[in-house]
Amino acid sequence: MPVFRQVGEKQLPNPILYMAWSPNRDLIALANTSGEYRIVMERVWSLLPNENTGKEITSLAWRPDGKVLAFSVGDTKQVVLCDAEKAEILHLFPVEYPASCMHWMEVQDDSSTLASFSESEDESSRFLPKLPTLPKSEEKSDEVTNLLGEVRLNILVVGGPSGFVELYAYGLYKIATLSGISGTCRSLGLSSDLKSLSVITEIRSAEDNPEIHYIQLDTGLLSSCLPELTKMARKFTHISTLLQYLRLSLTCMCEAWEEILMQMDLRLTKFVQEKNTSTQVQDEFLELLLWGHASPELQALLMNQLTVKGLKMLGQSIDSSYSSIQKLVISHLQSGSEALLYHLSEVKGMALWKQKFQPLGLDPAAIEDAIVAVGSFTLKASELLQVIDKSMKNFKAFFRWLYVAMLRMSEDHVPPELNKMTQKDLAFVADFLSEHFSANEELFDRKGKYFNVERVGQYLKDEDEDLISPPNMEGNQWVTFVKQSTQLKDSPLLFPTYPQKSLHFVKRMMEGSIDLCLQKPAEVIGHSVTQAVCLRLYTVPESSENAPRLFELPSLWNDKKAAMHYVVFCMPEISPSKIYILRRATDPNRSVPNGLVALNLNAPLNSSIDDETPAPTSADSSYSCLDARFYDDETLTVVLRSREDDENKMRVLAQLHLNSVLSWDEEFTWDLTLRLEQQTEGIPVQGLAWGNQSREMDNLKAQFVAVNGIRKVACVLSANLRHVRVFEMDAEEEEEEEERADESQEMSSDQDKLEDTMTNQSDAGEGGDGAGGAEVAQVAGQGSGDILDETAGSDTL
DSSP: OOEEEEEEEEEOSSOEEEEEEOSSSSEEEEEESSSOOOOSEEEEEEEOOBTTTBSOEEEEEEOTTSSEEEEEETTTTEEEEEETTTOOEEEEEEOSSOOSEEEEEEOOOOHHHHHHHHHHTTHHHHHSOOOOOOTTOGGGTTHHHHHHOSSSOEEEEEEOSTTOEEEEETTTEEEEEEOSOOSEEEEEEEOTTSSEEEEEEEEEOTTSOEEEEEEEEEOHHHHHTHHHHHHHHHHHHHHHHHHHHHHHHHHHHHHHSOGGGGHHHHHHHHHHHHOOSOOOHHHHHHHHHHHSOOOHHHHHIIIIIIOHHHHHHHHHHHHHHHHHHHHHIIIIIHHHHHHHHHHHHHHHHHHHOHHHHGGGTOOHHHHHHHHHHHHHHHHHHHHHHHHHHHHHHHHHHHHHHHHHHHHHHTTOOOOHHHHOOOHHHHHHHHHHHHHHOSOOHHHHHHHSOSOOOOOSGGGGOOOSSOOSSOOOOTTOHHHHHHHHOHHHHTOTTSOOOOTTSOHHHHHHHHHHHHHHHHHHHHHHHHHHOEEEEEEEEEEOOGGGTTSOTTTOSOEEEEETTTTEEEEEEEETTTEEEEEEEEEEESSTTSOOSSOEEEEEOOSOTTOOTTOSSOOOOSSOOOEEEEEEEEEETTEEEEEEEESSOTTTOOEEEEEEEOTTTTOOOOOOOOOTTSOGGGOGGGSOEEEOOOTTSEEEOTTOOEEEEEEETTTTEEEEEETTSOEEEEEEEEEOHHHHHHHHHHHHHHHHHHHHHHHHHHHHHHHTOSSOOSOOEEEEEEEOSTTTOOOOOTTTTOOOO
């Protein structure tokens, strides 16, 4: 028979708020009140609180492949997706309420319906070039691939107070916002066939007592439209990541634009305010251009404030900045916009296939508006390119002339190659001075400056105001032709332009239009979800009202093979020695016989589940259940407390096999007007004995457990939330015997110290007022049985 082999133990300086095993790796994620602690595991990385993520972690969830960890933050109302390998934040999104629970599931692999998507997934790569890597973000270039994962659909379910429940495909795109749920969500479980969602809620009764309810929601639309839902979700996820790519590109462009480029505007404004003459600034510069001499005021401005060296630096800064922005527009903004247009056009084609995609809420009109908005953004980017090109030519000619003029003022040698200036060059500079160097009183009232010589920065300002100096469209042959054509003037085939608006403003318009077409399916799918059943279970005992809700029962489990939802809970004030298991079919229309059973824990410890007669003992112990989690479809891992020994309160970790107890004959008739705790007499009761599939928790006041049946590990947490032990649940008995002697010697010398430390830390206060943090740790000593020392895992990567 399998035994439990301890592989680690550690005291923690701060209480643990939540713990969750990775689905397919020996990693456990923990959240505590301070973000810094040491445990009997090898720390992989630790993520400390920061202003971007927040401090108050409220729940954790692993993506089914174990590559991404999601955690919710209460103070900032965000859900953060983190790379489990590198501790990089891949994505974060806001939620309306702080998430109190999360569940991340993956649909069943149905090759008959999903095979086509693996073939069509890379179609976009045939038509679109690979997007260039953003500056300073090479490591995140594969972010979209990391987040999408496999072709198979996975869904992150987020729940919170006031019945808040939302579903996110691939953890990125919101596919449903549910309504009609009452109370605060304490646990969620979406079935792998997408037919129903189990929700545990805490609701205040008419007597103002907290009640636990079980709600099953019918999500049949997700199941019936799985292929269409998968394709739509992947398309919209691509669109969401492309929007993020464009935002980052625009951020890089803003960083490339430097404040030094504003020096010319500010110095000219100061010149206007200080000069004593009534002569216009452009007249001063034109006089210098035509006659070669400047007024004393202009000469002081050029030689004392601007200086020859300052002019060279300004020219170099403008050339470098404009070139960088120009490259970003061509390689990033335009490439991202083209990819966005491609994916939106495909979504529009999907929306026009009404038989398949109309039930999911795809609206062709809203998608067309989004396509038009992306086209307008592309035109605005092209307009910025023209402004940059023109400004670079203007500034190059202007600075060349002004540099020569300042050298002559200072009587320095003028290089021969700069001294040549044709009549055409003179006319070019004269036009530039006339257009850019006229003082504008309205501009001074708006921006505190009279001039706007630099025309590129206004496009990168995130403001609602119109452009200070919009482009001059007079003489543009295409604009004139469109205005004169009655057919093209209001044609829907032409993308509208917004010549008075900045690039940032048009980008926000585009994001708003895309958000509208992304939100519609979430509303339609959300309204299609209906409540199949609502069962009132029990009133929360006063003794556990202050306990961490993330650890509290009930717990949920989805049996994928049998298509069943399981709910495990206890009612300690009604039946302290019983564990209750409620089961319902994932298909709400399918009835399940024997839907409720109670497991009686009043059984001798040393009897086997197959024994016909229990072995005699001095006194059969009575146990109550503190925590219970499904280890696999047929096994329940429980933490039990002895009710006989009031002094020591012995705790036991046990495995309960449910094969025999889940096949009972009696039926329970549920009165839906009453809570279950008010009608316990008719519940079928099954006896259980766990034989040697148990282990006493010596010197540990065990209270909670987290398990991973795939990796065959369990982590037990003490009542003060600071003391943990890790066990291999299916270790070979021979290994246990070989290590028992060494372990017992070490444990005998350390246990007193551990217990004293635990007691002292508990007395110091369990609440903790530090900032929350998340940590991923790897089980150490797998297969070796070594217990790490107190400094294990202290390094943060």
